[in-house]
Amino acid sequence: MTSPAALRPTGSPLRRFPALVAYVPRACLPGRRLAVLALPCATILASGLLSRALDDTARDAFAQVAGLGIFGLAMPLGTLVIGDAVLGAEVRSGTLGFTWLTPVRFWELALARWLGGWLIALVTLVPCAAVAAVLAGASGLIGPVVVATAAGAAAHIALFVLIGAITRRAAIWSLAIVFVIERLLGAVLSGIAQLSPTWQGRAAFAGLGDLGVLARSGIPEGWDAVVRLGLITVVCLAFATVGLRRLQLTGARD
Amino acid sequence: MTTTEGLDPAFVDDATVVVDDVSVWFGQKVALSELSCSFGPGVTGLLGPNGAGKTTLMRAMCGLIPPRRGHVTVLGHDPRGHRDVQSRVALVPEEDAVPEALTARQLVRYQATLNGVTDADAVERSLAEVSLTDVADRRLGGFSKGMRQRAKVAAALVTDPEVLVLDEPLNGADPVQRVALIELFQALGAAGRTVVVSSHVLHEVERLAARVIVVVHGRLAAAGGHRAIRDAMADRPRRVLLRSDDDRRLATGLLGLDQVVAVELAEAGVTISTGNAGELALALPRLSRQLDVRLREVRALDASLDSVFADLTSR
Numbered sequence: 001m002t003s004p005a006a007l008r009p010t011g012s013p014l015r016r017f018p019a020l021v022a023y024v025p026r027a028c029l030p031g032r033r034l035a036v037l038a039l040p041c042a043t044i045l046a047s048g049l050l051s052r053a054l055d056d057t058a059r060d061a062f063a064q065v066a067g068l069g070i071f072g073l074a075m076p077l078g079t080l081v082i083g084d085a086v087l088g089a090e091v092r093s094g095t096l097g098f099t100w101l102t103p104v105r106f107w108e109l110a111l112a113r114w115l116g117g118w119l120i121a122l123v124t125l126v127p128c129a130a131v132a133a134v135l136a137g138a139s140g141l142i143g144p145v146v147v148a149t150a151a152g153a154a155a156h157i158a159l160f161v162l163i164g165a166i167t168r169r170a171a172i173w174s175l176a177i178v179f180v181i182e183r184l185l186g187a188v189l190s191g192i193a194q195l196s197p198t199w200q201g202r203a204a205f206a207g208l209g210d211l212g213v214l215a216r217s218g219i220p221e222g223w224d225a226v227v228r229l230g231l232i233t234v235v236c237l238a239f240a241t242v243g244l245r246r247l248q249l250t251g252a253r254d
Numbered sequence: 255m256t257t258t259e260g261l262d263p264a265f266v267d268d269a270t271v272v273v274d275d276v277s278v279w280f281g282q283k284v285a286l287s288e289l290s291c292s293f294g295p296g297v298t299g300l301l302g303p304n305g306a307g308k309t310t311l312m313r314a315m316c317g318l319i320p321p322r323r324g325h326v327t328v329l330g331h332d333p334r335g336h337r338d339v340q341s342r343v344a345l346v347p348e349e350d351a352v353p354e355a356l357t358a359r360q361l362v363r364y365q366a367t368l369n370g371v372t373d374a375d376a377v378e379r380s381l382a383e384v385s386l387t388d389v390a391d392r393r394l395g396g397f398s399k400g401m402r403q404r405a406k407v408a409a410a411l412v413t414d415p416e417v418l419v420l421d422e423p424l425n426g427a428d429p430v431q432r433v434a435l436i437e438l439f440q441a442l443g444a445a446g447r448t449v450v451v452s453s454h455v456l457h458e459v460e461r462l463a464a465r466v467i468v469v470v471h472g473r474l475a476a477a478g479g480h481r482a483i484r485d486a487m488a489d490r491p492r493r494v495l496l497r498s499d500d501d502r503r504l505a506t507g508l509l510g511l512d513q514v515v516a517v518e519l520a521e522a523g524v525t526i527s528t529g530n531a532g533e534l535a536l537a538l539p540r541l542s543r544q545l546d547v548r549l550r551e552v553r554a555l556d557a558s559l560d561s562v563f564a565d566l567t568s569r
Contacts, residue, residue, distance in 0.1 A: 012370075019367040026360065027353035030395075094351035098361070098409065101316055102368035103341045249318040250280065250310075 013108055020108060023099070024116025028085045040078030041128045044070050048132030062136035063211040066145060070129055071152060071202040076178040078125045079117075079153050079197075080171070083160020086117040087240075088170025097249050106244040110237050114154075114161050121153035144208035151229040152201025158236035159197060165243030190218030197232060200225045263478035264467060266294035270417055270448040271315055276324035278310050278472075285310040287472040288324070293417075293450050297443035299463030299480070300452040307472035308452040309348060312419045315450070316345045328417055341369045344410035348421035348452075350402060354395030358386050358405040361394060362412050369413040380412040383438060385431070399426030407435070417448045424458060436462055456483075492531050497523035497551040498542070507545045511537055525555065 029037070047062075047069035054061035090096040099109060129149040133142045163177070164170040178198070186193040193199035199219060206214035207222025215221070220228050269292035278286040286307045293315075302308045313319040314326050317333030317340070326332070331339045353361060362377050381387045384404040389397075394405055403426055410418060420439065424432050439462060443449045453459045459466055460480045468476040468483060476483055498504045505519045508526055513534040516527040528534045531554075542549050 015370070016368050019364060023353075023364060027356050030355050094347065094349045095353050097318060097345065097347060098353065098365065099368065100318065101340050101343070101345055102365070103337050103370070104368055105337060248320065249313065 013105070016104055017108060017112055020099070020104065020112030021116045021119070024086050024113060025120055027095075028090065028113075028116070029082070029120065033081060033085050033089075037078060037081045037124060040074040040081065041124055043074040044078075044125065044128040044132050045135065047074070048135030051136040051138070058137035059141060059209075060211070060213050062133060062138040062141055063206070063209065063213050065136070066129075066132070066141075066205065067202050067214045070132065070145070070149065071198060071205060072183065075125060075149060075152050075201060076156060076182065076198050079121060079156035080160055080174050080178060082117045082120050082124075083157040084164060084171045084174055086113040086157070086164070087161050088164030088167075088174070091164060091170070091247070091249070092168060094249070096247075100244075100247070100249055107237075107241045109244055110161060110165065110240040114158050114233070114237055114240075117157040117161070118154050121157060122150060125153055126150050141205075141209050141211075144205050144211075147208055147226065148201050148205035151204055151226045152197050155197035155200065155229040155232040155236070158233040158240070162236040162240040162243060165240040165247060190216070194219050194228070195232065197229060200229050200232070204229065263465075263482075264291040264474055266292050266465075268294040270294055270329055271450070272325075272327045273311070273315065274325045274327075276311075276314060276321040276326060278307075278314055278319055278322055285472050286314065286321075289469070289472065289474050290324075291467050291474055291477060293448050293467075295443070295446045295448050296465065297439055297449040297451060297463040299459035299466040300450055300469065301454070301456060301459050301466050301483070302452075302469040302475070303454055306454075306469045308454075308469055309421055310472075311469060312345065312421050312450065312452060315417075316340075316343055316419055318345070341413060342416040344413055344415035344418050346403070346406045346410050346418075346420045346423050348425065350399060352394040352397075352402050352405065355393060357391050357393055358397070358401075358408065359390040361405060362390075362409050365409040366412045371413060376412050376414070380408040383411055384408045385434065400428060400431055403427060404431065404435070407438075415447070418442060418450070420449070420451045422452055422454075424453070456480075493525060493527050493555040494531070494534070495523050495525050495551065495553045495555050496538075496549065499548045499550065500545075503545055504542075504547045504549075507541050507547070511541065513537055523551065 047065045050069065051061040051065040054064065126146055126149050129145045130142050133139060133145050159177070160170070160174050163173050167173050181192060182196040182198040186196040186199050193216070202214060203216060203219050203221045204225035205211065207225060271293040273289060273291050276286055276289050289311065300308050300311065310319060314321055315328065315333070320334055328339050328343055333339050333343060358381065359377065362380055366377055378387065381390045384407050386401065386404055386408055389401065394402060397405060403423060407423060424435060427435060439449050439451060451459070451462050464479060466478065466480045466483050467474065496504060501519060501524050505517050505524045508514050508517050508524065513528050513530045514526050515529055518525040538549065538552065
């Protein structure tokens, strides 16, 4: 051997990218996982109904229940189901090799997996959040809850894609980050809350809906929180790209 | 493929894949240890017992696992550092995992799109080559192991790879499919493709490949033509268990046979060691008639490849 061989053209990313995104709903979410995703969707809808039981205005009641039920529980869990499916589960099962062993660039892979996952969240979790606002009798909060859920889901899925790219036990680490770091530490440390999709999603909802009951000092609200969630998404995807470059695909049996 | 004349048979002149002093370990477990060899056009068999490091070597060759030490080059490039190399390499993994929700046609088309295949007929041709056209629209989750394996082969073939790495590709295939796949791999090798096929079954590799690399415990144990490998295996001592209606008498008679190195009489029967199993097979019936002893069982105790490989590596 010899000098390096010239390599043939590998096609345009513009042609590959739609196939990469389309792979996510086709291949990454089998029936069992969709059934699991139905639980957080049901929780979001139940939040709308539960808020009617509170002795408060419909607006404030929905804000309080959504703060806990949607942004504190259903959205992180729903996006975890999706985010783990799009990358971590493929690494564990050994099927990521079908995509990894192609000329696809790692940034394309990370971006496509995130986008595919986010699109799934946009057609499952986000509409449920809108319906929950209607069920709660707080139709005026449909816009804020939709924007906040969509932005929060984007950041969460990017975080779970990152975790899937750097560890084989992505589901366990994702749960630990949601419940220990975000819910527990984020509740008392605003520095963590500022980087937490859970808390930033909630703050986006509070600011966009002008909901004083959800106000929390020390973290940006409204559109500022949406921008923060966008930044978290970009940073997570950048690190996920590095993680994919270093990934060792040892196979499902190892 | 031409082996490097007069030099180590682990290397070929016209190498497309070069494995240079590669070591891979996972925690405390050493999967590959200072392994060097090369692969060129034609079919090369990668032989070794389960857990020998064949899969790790194949994954390292494709870039899925980075060597902790040493280098792998494919067509002169590092397969991990140069993404475009992936369009000319294809791996058919041994493990059963496939995207179960996809149909065979969707999987093959996905591979074609990601690899920039522009030939519109390539997908159908690949499916036809592995006889999956009729079931191409069925989901992979409903496929048998053999059908999944063939779907993976089709997904690999659609990119028209220069280097095709197949990890136990005949697992689960029925006899007819085996013959068809072997002919397919041989045709690819004859067409100048580098085809590397792993197996732990010696006779399977013999049918497939003219050149064999034997890996045991992560190390290169032997390399060369399969005749040389088999010859190396044939003259090793083997243990055989004999059971008869009079084991004591049989044991006494066996002591007089030149082919028998050692005799051990136990409750389960007579265990012998022989340096020449072929001649022993001819001598045993004669001895049985002479002694008027009826043989009930003749069983090789160490016929598994593991013991053969262990013997090869102990030299």
